[in-house]
Structures are given as C-alpha cells and as structure tokens.
Amino acid sequence: MTTRRRARGFAKAGNLYIGHNRRRGTVVAYGACAGMLGVAAMTAREKVEQFFTGRLSSEVPGKTLARLISAEPQTKEELWVLNMAMHYGQGAVAAVIRGVASFYGLRGPFTDFIFIGVRLIIDQTLENWTGVGAPPWYPVGEQVIDLLYKAVYAFVTGYLIDC
Structure with missing residues (x-):
C-alpha cells in the first residue's frame, strides 16, 4: 500500500482498496450491534x-440452545431466557459475517x-443438528413466515452495517 493511499484513509482488503479504515474489532462490533438491532426489528x-x-x-431457538449447552429448562421463564439468548446471540454472531462482507466491499x-x-x-443447521427443529421441508406456510422474518432481519442488519 502506498503512503498516499494510507494517508487518505484507504485500507487494503485483498486486492481492493476500500475507502474506510476500520480495524477488525470494529467490524465485529458493528456487525454484532447491527445484528442485535436487526433481531429487534424482526421481533x-x-x-x-x-x-x-x-x-x-x-x-425452537431456546430448545436448540438448551441442547447445545446440555441444559434442561425447568420453567417457561427459563426457556424464555434461553430463547432470547439464542435469538439475539445468533443474530449478533451471524451479522459479523455481514459486517466482514461489507468491509470487503460487498454491500447493498x-x-x-x-x-x-x-x-x-445457520438456523437450519443448528436446529437439525440438535434434533430440535423440523427438517428443511417443513410446511410451506411456515417456510414463508420464516423467510419473511429473516428478510426483515437481513435488510435491517445490512442497512445498519452499510451506512
């Protein structure tokens, strides 16, 4: 990278020069925060x-997390806590991928x-791996609902990361 490009704030990403200079930790933080806000919008x-x-x-998210950490929730409240932890945690972690994509120029x-x-x-893999979720051929009506809510999450998260 030339000194002139570095002085203008350009960061080298692979073979591309991108007009912002964020550190990796910042990309992870932006992604995680945007992901949690995307989950809030979806919810x-x-x-x-x-x-x-x-x-x-x-x-299903709470039951999936319970299986992953070998927990057995005794009450509906405990299951609700696991549900929210999985819901927001998975949204935050997945959005880091979107943050990295944005950093490397994949936006919009x-x-x-x-x-x-x-x-x-990510959802289907974890749910099927733990044996909690339905196979990917669950009823079409449920698939449509799932796709619509994941679209809300993805577009809100992407908008927040890209701006």
Whole structure:
C-alpha cells in the first residue's frame, strides 16, 4: 500500500482498496450491534403479526440452545431466557459475517438478499443438528413466515452495517 493511499484513509482488503479504515474489532462490533438491532426489528414485526393472527412464539431457538449447552429448562421463564439468548446471540454472531462482507466491499440489497440464506443456513443447521427443529421441508406456510422474518432481519442488519 502506498503512503498516499494510507494517508487518505484507504485500507487494503485483498486486492481492493476500500475507502474506510476500520480495524477488525470494529467490524465485529458493528456487525454484532447491527445484528442485535436487526433481531429487534424482526421481533417487533413478529409481535405485530402474532397480535393479529394469534400465532404463538416459537420455542425452537431456546430448545436448540438448551441442547447445545446440555441444559434442561425447568420453567417457561427459563426457556424464555434461553430463547432470547439464542435469538439475539445468533443474530449478533451471524451479522459479523455481514459486517466482514461489507468491509470487503460487498454491500447493498443484493448482499442483504444473500445474507437471508446465510441466516437460514445457520438456523437450519443448528436446529437439525440438535434434533430440535423440523427438517428443511417443513410446511410451506411456515417456510414463508420464516423467510419473511429473516428478510426483515437481513435488510435491517445490512442497512445498519452499510451506512
């Protein structure tokens, strides 16, 4: 990297020069924070939908985390705590991937669209690995709901990371 490029604040990313100079820790922090805000937006949207449809909240994230850490929640409150920990924690960790993508120049709606798939892959892998979730061929209506909420998460997270 030339001194002139370094003086202008450009960072070398692979063979690309990117016009911002963030450190790795900052990229991780931006991704994790944006991911938690993306989960909050997804959850808010879900609560509005549940108010009108009467659909119950999923306990699958909490049960998945319980299996991963070999815990056995004794009450609904304990399961709710595990559910929120998995919900927000997984959203934060997954968004670090989106933060790294943004750092290396992959930004915008197309990248957000691809990120929907990344989030679904993480969800399905953990849920199926632990034996908690339904196989990927669960009912179409549930797939549509899952895709819509993951899209809200992905686009909010991507917008916050890219700006």
